Amino acid sequence: MTTTVANTPYSPHDFKVLAEQHGDLLVAYEHAKRQWIAADRALQDLYARDPAAISGRDDAAEHEPEHRAYVAAKQALADQQRVLLDFEAAHPLLIEELTGRLVQADTL
Numbered sequence: 663m664t665t666t667v668a669n670t671p672y673s674p675h676d677f678k679v680l681a682e683q684h685g686d687l688l689v690a691y692e693h694a695k696r697q698w699i700a701a702d703r704a705l706q707d708l709y710a711r712d713p714a715a716i717s718g719r720d721d722a723a724e725h726e727p728e729h730r731a732y733v734a735a736k737q738a739l740a741d742q743q744r745v746l747l748d749f750e751a752a753h754p755l756l757i758e759e760l761t762g763r764l765v766q767a768d769t770l
Contacts, residue, residue, distance in 0.1 A: 687749055694735070694742040701735035704728055 708728050 684749065684753075687746055691739075691742040691746045694739040698732075698735040698739040701728075701732040705732045 705728055708725055712725070
């Protein structure tokens with residue numbers, strides 16, 4: 663007989679196995695989010711130092727690496743969000759469990 667875990671059709675063992683197998687999705691999302699935050703801060707620092715960098719002036723091309731890093735980090739975050747949302751749609755209660763574990767790990 664299979665018992666349910668938090669109103670899901672998973673047995674406690676199945677729930678644990680799924681969490682162990684897919685915890686990396688949440689870790690990858692958190693990593694992408696941190697990279698985007700860092701790129702956003704770098705871009706904001708650049709704009710604070712050189713307001714012309716955002717104006718589209720011809721000499722703003724020297725700041726192209728910062729802009730490319732920001733766009734790449736933002737795209738990586740969007741990609742991870744899509745993967746996570748697809749997985750969450752299939753396993754909403756598992757994501758809650760994984761999120762709780764990640765929050766606990768960050769606070770230790």
